Every structure is written in structure tokens, then in C-alpha cells.
Amino acid sequence: MSRPPLPNGLAALAALAVLVIAGVGHVGSPDVYFRGAAGPYDVGVVIRPPGVVPGQLDVVVQVSNEPAAQVTVQPVLWETGADGAPPPDLAAPVPGEAGAFATRLWLMTSGSYSIRVVVSGTRGTGTVDVPVVSAATRELPMSPALGALLLALGAFLVFGLLSIIGAGAREATLDPGVPVDAPRRRRARVAVCSAAAIFALALLGGNAWWNHSARAYRRIIYKPLASRVSLADSGRVLQFVITDSRWRQHEETPLVRDHGKLVHFFLIRAPGMDAFAHLHPVTSDSNDFRVALPPLPAGTYHTYADIVHRSGYAETLVDTLVIGGQGSPAFSPTDSDDSWIVSGALTAASDTRRATLADGSIMSWDRGDTSLVANVIAPLHFTVTAPDTRPAVLQPYMGMSAHAMIARDDGSVFVHLHPMGTIAMAAQSIFSRGGDSTRDAPLPMPMTSATLPDTVSFPYAFPKAGHYRIWVQVRRAGRVLTGSFDARVR
Amino acid sequence: MKPHRRASGEGTIGVPWYLSAALLASLCVIVGVMWDISWHSTIGRDTFWTPAHMAIYAGGLIAGLSCGWLVLATTFGGAASRGDTVRFWRVFHAPLGAWVCIWGTFAMLTSAPFDNWWHNAYGLDVQILSPPHTVLALGIAAIQLGALLMTLALQNRAGAAATQRYRVLYAAAAGLLFLNATIMTTEYHRRVLMHTPQFYVVACLVFPFYLVTLARASRLRWPTTSIAAVYTVVMLAMVWLLPLFPATPRLGPIYQTVTHMVPPDFPLLLLAPAFVLDLIFQRAPDTLRGWRLAALLGAVFFAVFFAAQWSFGSFYNSPASENWVFASTNYYYALPKTSYAYRHIFPPVRPAKLAGGLALAAGLAVLSSRLGLACGDWLRRVKR
Numbered sequence: 001m002s003r004p005p006l007p008n009g010l011a012a013l014a015a016l017a018v019l020v021i022a023g024v025g026h027v028g029s030p031d032v033y034f035r036g037a038a039g040p041y042d043v044g045v046v047i048r049p050p051g052v053v054p055g056q057l058d059v060v061v062q063v064s065n066e067p068a069a070q071v072t073v074q075p076v077l078w079e080t081g082a083d084g085a086p087p088p089d090l091a092a093p094v095p096g097e098a099g100a101f102a103t104r105l106w107l108m109t110s111g112s113y114s115i116r117v118v119v120s121g122t123r124g125t126g127t128v129d130v131p132v133v134s135a136a137t138r139e140l141p142m143s144p145a146l147g148a149l150l151l152a153l154g155a156f157l158v159f160g161l162l163s164i165i166g167a168g169a170r171e172a173t174l175d176p177g178v179p180v181d182a183p184r185r186r187r188a189r190v191a192v193c194s195a196a197a198i199f200a201l202a203l204l205g206g207n208a209w210w211n212h213s214a215r216a217y218r219r220i221i222y223k224p225l226a227s228r229v230s231l232a233d234s235g236r237v238l239q240f241v242i243t244d245s246r247w248r249q250h251e252e253t254p255l256v257r258d259h260g261k262l263v264h265f266f267l268i269r270a271p272g273m274d275a276f277a278h279l280h281p282v283t284s285d286s287n288d289f290r291v292a293l294p295p296l297p298a299g300t301y302h303t304y305a306d307i308v309h310r311s312g313y314a315e316t317l318v319d320t321l322v323i324g325g326q327g328s329p330a331f332s333p334t335d336s337d338d339s340w341i342v343s344g345a346l347t348a349a350s351d352t353r354r355a356t357l358a359d360g361s362i363m364s365w366d367r368g369d370t371s372l373v374a375n376v377i378a379p380l381h382f383t384v385t386a387p388d389t390r391p392a393v394l395q396p397y398m399g400m401s402a403h404a405m406i407a408r409d410d411g412s413v414f415v416h417l418h419p420m421g422t423i424a425m426a427a428q429s430i431f432s433r434g435g436d437s438t439r440d441a442p443l444p445m446p447m448t449s450a451t452l453p454d455t456v457s458f459p460y461a462f463p464k465a466g467h468y469r470i471w472v473q474v475r476r477a478g479r480v481l482t483g484s485f486d487a488r489v490r
Numbered sequence: 491m492k493p494h495r496r497a498s499g500e501g502t503i504g505v506p507w508y509l510s511a512a513l514l515a516s517l518c519v520i521v522g523v524m525w526d527i528s529w530h531s532t533i534g535r536d537t538f539w540t541p542a543h544m545a546i547y548a549g550g551l552i553a554g555l556s557c558g559w560l561v562l563a564t565t566f567g568g569a570a571s572r573g574d575t576v577r578f579w580r581v582f583h584a585p586l587g588a589w590v591c592i593w594g595t596f597a598m599l600t601s602a603p604f605d606n607w608w609h610n611a612y613g614l615d616v617q618i619l620s621p622p623h624t625v626l627a628l629g630i631a632a633i634q635l636g637a638l639l640m641t642l643a644l645q646n647r648a649g650a651a652a653t654q655r656y657r658v659l660y661a662a663a664a665g666l667l668f669l670n671a672t673i674m675t676t677e678y679h680r681r682v683l684m685h686t687p688q689f690y691v692v693a694c695l696v697f698p699f700y701l702v703t704l705a706r707a708s709r710l711r712w713p714t715t716s717i718a719a720v721y722t723v724v725m726l727a728m729v730w731l732l733p734l735f736p737a738t739p740r741l742g743p744i745y746q747t748v749t750h751m752v753p754p755d756f757p758l759l760l761l762a763p764a765f766v767l768d769l770i771f772q773r774a775p776d777t778l779r780g781w782r783l784a785a786l787l788g789a790v791f792f793a794v795f796f797a798a799q800w801s802f803g804s805f806y807n808s809p810a811s812e813n814w815v816f817a818s819t820n821y822y823y824a825l826p827k828t829s830y831a832y833r834h835i836f837p838p839v840r841p842a843k844l845a846g847g848l849a850l851a852a853g854l855a856v857l858s859s860r861l862g863l864a865c866g867d868w869l870r871r872v873k874r
Contacts, residue, residue, distance in 0.1 A: 052613035077743045086534075086742040106535060106741050108824070140611035146603060153600040160596065164589045167576040172586045172639075173871040176574035176647065210621050217612040 025133050025314040026422060028413035028463060032132050034421035035459040039126020041066055041119040044459055051138040054108040061091055061117055063099040068121040071101035078112040078311040081434060107134040112313040114431035131312050131427035135222035158199055166192040229303045229319040240265060240281050240289040240305055253310035258426035259398035263289055264306040264416060268407050269299045272345025273469040280335040292333055294340040298325050302411045312427035337398055339473060339480040346409055346469050350486030360387035363472060363483035372489040374465045380458040382472050391454035397475035402456035409467040421459045462489040511556035512591055512637035516666045518549030519630045523673055528732050531752035531822035534741030553633040554595030557588035574874050586874055587639030594632025601626035618677055631670050638663040639872060642707055647873050657710050664704040665720020671700045672721060681755055681818060684803025685836040687847020690796060694855035698791045699862045701764060705771060706866020718764035725757035729817050739823035746821040756816045759802050763794040784863055788856030807834045
């Protein structure tokens, strides 16, 4: 088997290292979108984390099927549970938006939280937990305008204080009406100069203090667990190793299975995103995860490993991997749910609405003429039609009617979502059980029915403008099918 | 700026309106700060409009507006009113204290956008001292210092004829300023730190300077004791009054059951060294001055404060103090139950480190006293 040249060589690797931005739970997509049931009420929840800790997050709850009289939200930290949570906050109705309620909540520490939503109305009370990870993820630069304002105010304060010191040294100890003589003026000038020197030192000290505070803050900015992705066994096996000392020293809670898997591992070939794989490595020691590598084309791949901790803390570990050739012809998947697809490359003009699946079915993106706008809920509705043009009968795929992966062409955004949204189902189960979780007890799959309707939807808003590729995965007749779509987001 | 003659009390001197305003501002800001600390310990969540914040803003506004008006009235009110003021930027006239108060108001205003940005950039800072909080604290301290300087100018101009009213007002102004110094160093003198070196290092660095400075400028017979008494009385009022108001946490995680406003720690036993310092001021011969006097003051402050506070710490960290009088169960809502404070355990300190820290504290007390003497002697001469 010949080895094709690398798409972009080492320069691409370096670029990827810069472009791939690690995120909590997902990459470059911090907002949480959830759709589900709070008892008898259908709710959609959007949570915008603050990016700083302590900080305030915005919560919007949309109750769609029944009129809701009251909606409360409460931040529940995994470590303390509901007993250590503050009292729920009443969300206020959003003017002009029927059924929408909004409020802001304080998250005071880093860690795994659930936003507990309680809806009350004519049909009683319903509760649902929406997991959210609290982490410092950004440092806010100071705007030039604010910087100028503070500089001006600071200069005014320093100048004013020097003037006060000068006036005090010159006149404060004089008897009323006594004029200021030359020696006093001299002394005042000396006092001002001395004070200026002291202030200069104080300002330097203040600057050092500020820098120290900024450094201390940077230390608490979220860093994903260190990990390494490589090929083993002559390129037939993909090896994913968590190398982080925090993990090795058991400072982190163990992993739990999400949709029955400890790791959901994704490969996306760069830059065209024309090859994609969704794998499930297995491990015997919680550090070293391995999975048989499907026959993917050679190239440089972004890799994303989705994991969920026992605390409900979900994170995505990112890396890059160079694959040198077509894998082994005798490939046998490690997990029956492993899947991959090779399709055309994303181009600037790409904007697809229809995908032909591997079994001849057609997956259509039902978005009409709706354009896609950043930070506005996108119409991610898909319909699968069987080859005989009848509505396809779908089956649960890892407990869900569908999975969708969305990636931006520069690798700066990657999200793995389901019809219930961006949350990790395992994390939600942990919170709904009062924080109890064990690694080996499989968390319940929400969907067990054998047949599902032919349409699937995902609640999500693209985080920024750009070119995206969307992979939608369903199961039909026991086979995992992947549809690939391209989108331009304004 | 002549003291006002009181119509109803011939021979007594009334209090000028601007001084009343400045002292009220000084009281407002410091009560607001103590209330705010209790608010954050109890309820946690705040807004721009909390009562504690209102008290702080009111203090800043009262000081800024009253002193601003005083500047206008003095500058444009005719030459006769400028004799006991200092000139500022060649145009404006007002007592030195008024300028300091105005500066304090501007510093408080400056801290607002700075603090807001800080919260957005680095998250809400839950400690007392951060760079923007320090700007606010400097503003608050300036307002209190301004009130003190205005009181001082009136007292010193009256000389030997200074009425008891000015002496008492000065003690109040000085006590409030000293209270500010103790609050700003709260994080270094909590209950569980009373057997650690940093407790004594910080106390000996800060408190002798304030006490000696303020006492030196006073005309009272027991100035240091009076100032420490103001501190003690206000603190005791907070310790005993705050828990009377029901309140519960509005932020999590909540590790402690809190049902009422959390009071501060029982006041430090500063009355003991203050009383001894006053004895020294009263009895030291005139030949004892400068570094020699500072050495005596510093050494005595350290020895008495250490003896009083160390032994009190043993009691204060014991179950015997877990009552409303001493309020040693004043746990804030997020205090972990694994903490030293909750378990009433002193953190371990190596004997060598303790000895080194105590020696440093003694030396700092001397240095702090010497600075206090220099500043106090200057303050004693302030007349404008």
C-alpha cells in the first residue's frame, strides 16, 4: 500500500495545534442547549456560562406544550447536592415570548453543576436537571476605552493626591492668615517629589499585584486532561492515553459510561473534513484506551475524545493524529457501534440539503429557506427516506434516535449533540439520581423502543459564523448510517 | 472657617456643618463596609442596591458633596473665609481635610468601573483585598482621614482652649479610622490565626502606627484607650446586633446552616496595649523621644498585645466561647466543615517559625511606632 503525501505537512500540524481550542464538554461551543420533559411540560433550556468563576450564567427556559405559571431554576453542585444548593430563583417571564422565562444564576466554584429547572402550572409540577460545567475559560481583555478611562482617573487621583500633599506640607500647619514663606514652599516641593517617588513604587507594586492576580487566575483557567493519541500495532490500532498527572494520581473522579461507552472518540480529516469516524475505545486500566482503526484515508486528523466523569463533569480532549495509509483490509471493529464515512471535501461554496446514506436511503435537511445565523437556534431537522421512497423506520443508536457531530472547517468548533441537546446524558442521569453514580453500572438509556419515526431534530445554535460540516448518524435495519451536510453560517 | 458659636451655650463652641457631614460620612462608610462583609458572609449574593452598599455610597456622596460645596463657598465666599484653609491648584480654597475627603470620593468612583471589569475578567473576587477593592478602601480611608483632619484643625486652632467636644469628636474620628485599619486587615487576624506568627506580624506592622499617630495628635488624657474603645464598642455592637436579624444564604455551595446575619469576630483585645501606651505617654520624660520612645512603645505594644491575644485565642478557640457573647460560631455559609475555623483548631506552626515571626513582629512594632510618632507630631500641628 502506497503512502500518499501528507496533505499539508508539518505546517498543517502546527496550524492545527494553534487552531484547535480545547473546551469544556465540547470545543468552542460553551452554551448549553437542552430539549426534554420536565414532568408533563416540554421544555427547551438555553444556558450561557459566564466563562469566569465565580460568575453569572444566563438561563432561558421555554415551556412549549402547556401554559406554565412559574419556573424556578437552582444551581446544584455535584459535591453538595441539593442540600447545599441555594434556594431556587424565580425566572421572570420574557416579554413578548409566550412560555419563555429567564434569569441569571451565580456559580461560585468550578466543577460539575446541574441547573435544576422546576416548572409549575395547571398540570402540576415537573422537574428536570440540565448539567452544566462551571469553569473559567477566558480572560477578558480591557477595552481601549475603559483602559483610557481608568488611566485618566488614575492619573487624576495621583495628581490630586500629590497636590493635596503639596498643599498640606505648604500650608496645613500654618496659623490662620499667616502667609507661606519660601522655606515652606521648598519643603512642600520636597514633600511632593518624595511622595511622587513613593507613589511610583506603590504603582509598580500595584502593577505587580495585578499581574500576580492575573497569573493566579490563568492557573484556574480550564485545562483539559493531558492526553496523547497515536497509532499502534502497525497502524491497525488507535491508542488514546490519558497522561495527565491529575488523572494518574486519582485527583479526578473516574469516568462513567455515556450512551454505554466510556469514550466517544471522533476523527475528522483536515482540512476538507472529508473523512470522519466515531469510535469507542476500550480500556483495561482507565488510562490506556484502544480501538481498531477503520480504513480511513491518509492525512492529518483532528481528534476529539468525549468523556464524562463520575461527577457529571464532561470534557472533550483534543489532539491531532497523522494517519499514513488505508488501514488493514482485515479490519474488524472493536465495538459494533463504531462507524466512519468518507465523503467529498468541504468547500467555500458547500451548502448541502440532502445526503445519500450507505444503504441507499436519503437523509434530507428540512430547513426550507431559513438561513443559518450564529447564536440563533438553527433548524436542525432531518428526515430519512428509505430507498423505496417510504419513510424510513429508524432504530435507537446508542440509546438515542440520532447523534449529530458539528465541526467548523478550522477545527475551532466541535460539538457532539443529540435530540436532547448538547448535554451529556450520563451527567443528567447522575444528577437526577441525587449525584449517585458508579462507573460500571450502565446509566439508563432513555430510548429502548425498537422503531422510531423517520425525523430527527437537534436543539443547537452555531457559536460563530463560518463553514461547518454536520454528520448526522442514525441506525436503520441494524446498520449505522451517517449523513454528511455542509452549512454556511452568517 | 470659624467655629460656630452656639446661641444656646455661651462659651461653648458648636460643630461646623461640614464637620458633622464628614463625620457622618466616616461613620456611614465604615458601618457600610462591616455590614457588607456580614452580607457576603450570610447572604452571599448582592446587587448594586443592597443596604450595605447604600450606606457606603451615602458616605461617599455626603463627603464629596458637602466638601465640594465647602470648596465653592470658601473659594468664592470672600477672602475672609480663606484664612484657615489651604490653596489648591492656585485657585481653590478649603481645609486640608476637605480636599482629602473629595479625593476619597473620586477614588471610590474610580473603583466602580475598575471593580466591574475585574469581576468580568477574573470572576467575582470574594476576598476583602483585591486591586479594585484597594482603590475603594483607599477612598473610604481618605474620607475618614479627611474627617479626622478637619476635626484636628479645629481642635488645634483652639489650642489649650479646645473644648471637650472637639476632643471627643477627634477620638470618634480617630476611632473610626482605626476601625477601618482593623477591618482591612481582617483576613490576617481571624480567630484561628491567633497562635500563628502572621497574626502578630500584621498586627504589629499596622496597629502601633495608627494608635501612636492618632494618640499623639489627640488632646485627651487617655487618647489611645479612647480610640481602642471606639473600635471595641463598634465591633461589640456588630457582634451582638447583627445576629438579631434573620437572613439565609442566597448563593451556593452552602456548607453551614446560617439563619441570621453572621457577625464579625469578637474585637481584638487592643484596649490592653492601648491602656499601657497611654501610661507611657503620660509618664515618659520629655527626654525620651524619637527612636528610644518608639522602641519602648513598640516593645510594650508587642508584649502586651501578644500576652493578651495569645491567651484569649486559647479561650476563643475553645467550646467555652461558643455563645452569643463571643460569637465564635460565626461561620460564613460556605465555610467547609473540614476547615480549621469550623473545627476550632489552630493550624500547626513550627516553633522556629513562630519564634522568628514573633521577633519580626516586635521589630515591626518599633518601626511602626516610630513612623507613628513622626506622623502624629505633624498632625498635632495641623491648623487648616
